[in-house]
Amino acid sequence: MYLLLVVLVYIFFAWKFVDWKRWKEYYPTVQFYIIANFLYNFLFYNHTLWAYRAVTLAWLNHTFIEITFTLLIIPVVVMIYLRYFPEKNLKKKISYTGVWIVYFSVLEYLFSKKGLFVYDNGWNFWWSVLFNLIMFIMLRMHYKKPGIAMAVSLPIIAILVWLFHPHLIDLK
Numbered sequence: 001m002y003l004l005l006v007v008l009v010y011i012f013f014a015w016k017f018v019d020w021k022r023w024k025e026y027y028p029t030v031q032f033y034i035i036a037n038f039l040y041n042f043l044f045y046n047h048t049l050w051a052y053r054a055v056t057l058a059w060l061n062h063t064f065i066e067i068t069f070t071l072l073i074i075p076v077v078v079m080i081y082l083r084y085f086p087e088k089n090l091k092k093k094i095s096y097t098g099v100w101i102v103y104f105s106v107l108e109y110l111f112s113k114k115g116l117f118v119y120d121n122g123w124n125f126w127w128s129v130l131f132n133l134i135m136f137i138m139l140r141m142h143y144k145k146p147g148i149a150m151a152v153s154l155p156i157i158a159i160l161v162w163l164f165h166p167h168l169i170d171l172k
Helices: 002-017 019-044 062-085 092-111 123-142 146-164
Strands: 050-052 118-121
Touching: 002 050, 019 062, 019 123, 019 146, 062 092, 062 123, 092 118, 118 146, 123 146
Parallel strands: none
Antiparallel strands: 050 118
């Protein structure tokens, strides 16, 4: 039931705050997120760092919730985030990004307290806060300079794999 409520809220956000005339402008950055997220979920299906848990319906599993999140909620978030991003003032840019980091982190915290979001394999809330910081910076960077964002993403991914999936790079 909560997933339906979340989807309805984000449909409302899409209707109210997304500039649909500019969707093609945001599309590459939306794709960047979707591809990275699906790739992570595919590669680490059996060794996730976090997972969604449903408490109402058996078929409402992590995979279904993740697909809904990735294909419905994230595109709306990315388009709103990019649309209203302040162009000039550094202080406003930092504050604006900070608000989004806090928003995502508080939502995750609330969902985790309800048992709808769980951590595993060394991940915790504070890693998510750091991840949200990196994610929002990378989304903006990708929007402005996609090549640089992809290049910067590679060492970040390598560090995350090294920290949380060391069995993948065990050189013994």
